[in-house]
Amino acid sequence: MSIFFATISLITLLQLVFLGSVIFLENRDPTRTITWLLILGALPVLGALLYLLFGRVVRKRRLSRHKQVRLEQTEEIMVDRQIRPSAEDVDQVGDSPMNKKLSRLLLNDANAPLTLNNRSEVLTNGKKTFRALFSAIENAKDHIHLEYYIFHNDAIGGDILNLLVRKASEGVTVRVLVDGLGNRSLEKRFGELRRAGVETAGFYPVRFPFLSKRLNLRNHRKIVVVDGRVGFLGGLNVGDEYLSRNKKIGFWRDTFLKLEGDSVNFLQTVFLNDWNVVTEEDIKGPLYYPQSLQLGCQLTQIAATGPDSDWGSMLQIFFVALTSAEKTIYIETPYFIPDEGSVMALKTAALSGLDVRIILQGVPDHKLTYWASHSYIEELLESGVRIYRYTKGVLHAKVMILDSEIGVVGSTNFDIRSFSLNFEISAFIYESAFAHRLEQDFYQDLSDSQEIELEEYKLRPLSIRIKESSARLFSPLL
Structure with missing residues (x-):
């Protein structure tokens, strides 16, 4: 019997070493790699099953x-x-550097032609x-x-x-x-x-x-x-x-x-x-x-992104949008689990004097993503980003408005899953009238939301901090 258990233990150990090596050599985002390795070390059997279910990368x-x-x-x-x-189509977006930069990226990264008759x-x-x-x-x-x-x-x-x-x-x-x-x-x-x-x-x-x-x-x-x-x-x-x-x-x-x-x-x-x-x-x-x-005459690009994209696609697109805006960045998203680059872009924009506002869920439909989202709030508030909890009901809209010039509507959440795992689709429309229409809803949603104040947020109890940190740790798996 002891030989049997010793054999099973050896096989299990070899499997864990093999999976650990596979995870390590995939050269993925360090946070995801570390998370999987920690789970595999702490919960060997369950961790292996979770990796087989959710962690493997399809080329x-x-x-x-x-x-x-x-x-x-x-x-x-x-x-x-x-x-x-066509690269020449980019000229249709006018003289705005942000519009040209974003439309060119959408063309090259997401193969999203720019159309005018819409x-x-x-x-x-x-x-x-x-x-x-x-x-x-x-x-x-x-x-x-x-x-x-x-x-x-x-x-x-x-x-x-x-x-x-x-x-x-x-x-x-x-x-x-x-x-x-x-x-x-x-x-x-x-x-x-x-x-x-x-x-x-x-x-x-x-x-x-x-x-x-x-x-x-x-x-x-x-x-x-x-x-x-x-x-x-x-x-x-x-x-x-x-x-x-x-x-x-x-x-x-x-x-x-x-x-x-x-x-x-x-x-x-x-x-x-x-x-x-x-x-x-x-x-x-x-x-x-x-x-x-x-x-x-509504300039529009349809961006379909997913794990079949040649590049980072939507993650790159959102990053360029955030770093190219000059006045305002308005975001509505139910699930907010950004990568470090996006966090830096938001903080930099706010510190540069831009009006950066984000409306998140106040009534969660998924508790784990809710607490993971909240783990980013304090550092963003410290940089000047204004964050709101929508309290009228469940917020599920995925909207971004840049400089009152560009409006984005689609299925893409501001989270890791939408950026790297899901097949998503969004419309980018370069028209101030369209952006203003989205802003009407955004301002209404602000009135139905509660702004999170930095000093008050810092006083949240330890139990909340533990929920946030735990959810953030597992966020690469969400």
Whole structure:
């Protein structure tokens, strides 16, 4: 028996040494590396299981091949429309150094062409969002594409599915793509939907978690494209809570964006690429990219980022945005777990005299991320950053406004997961009128928030500090 236990101990030790070496040699962010090594040392068996579930890195080359195929397939259409990626397009953003720098980075880093013929509508909260969605879907003539991180099979989810079934019966092509991890309740209806003519797919479904390297890579995008002419993106998933119908959660504050014009082409490309990754269906052609009418002069870039990106993408983009602003930086994010570079950029901006304000959750929907976010507050307050807790309900909007010139709306949180692990999508719009529209909501949210004062925050009890520090320690795993 002693020989048996000695053998098991030796095997376990060798496995831990092997995993520790793998983690060390991956040359990742030092904080993440140290965190994994500490967990592995303190909790050998549990740490190994956690690493196998959440820690392994899938190489970008394996993830990017479908992306490149899709870009090549749509390039001909883009060239014909004169809206392909081009360095000369950057001149359209005017003389602002910030605009030029950011738009050029988006072009080179996220392959996000700059388009001019666009108009948009900011949809504040669930009621306006779902009303606009239902209207667009109801008027669909050819195809409806939906892509969501979460799609609940509840009242609002059922209403949308019933409408999709009806549109499919009318001859409209309907495709629904949901993340493969968090939508098991919807998967039960997939058979019914398919029999009704609705095409469905799950992004990176997880059948055997311990054997899947992609468990930790989630599709966090929220995209709707109707007939290639109308597109939506933002922070809202599909569920009753996003309409403030969940009594336990209460009021839900979120932002969605309706787009029309050439920028919808790139929402379409992102959806068709993601669909191709999952189904290997080669869907292309001018039918999905109809010629846009003359709608407006709103300079827009659609940035789709994720672990398949060649560079840091959204992390780099946010960093350049923060370091290029000259007057104001306004941020709304439910989950705030920045890297050290972003913290330095925010502190430097505030110390340089910029008006830097961040609205965070005051009513958390995830306690661990809530406390991790709060661990950054004191040092930011000390530099002059103004931070607020939203107290009216759950804040879930992902918005950034720079110098009252650039507005950003999308699915991207200001956290490590959105920067490095999730597939995300955001719209960058270079127009003061659009930025001012977002500022209206931002100022309203400020009135529904409580500002955190530095001296008062320093007096928080030790128990709170322990929660913050513990959550921050585990934040690389969130």
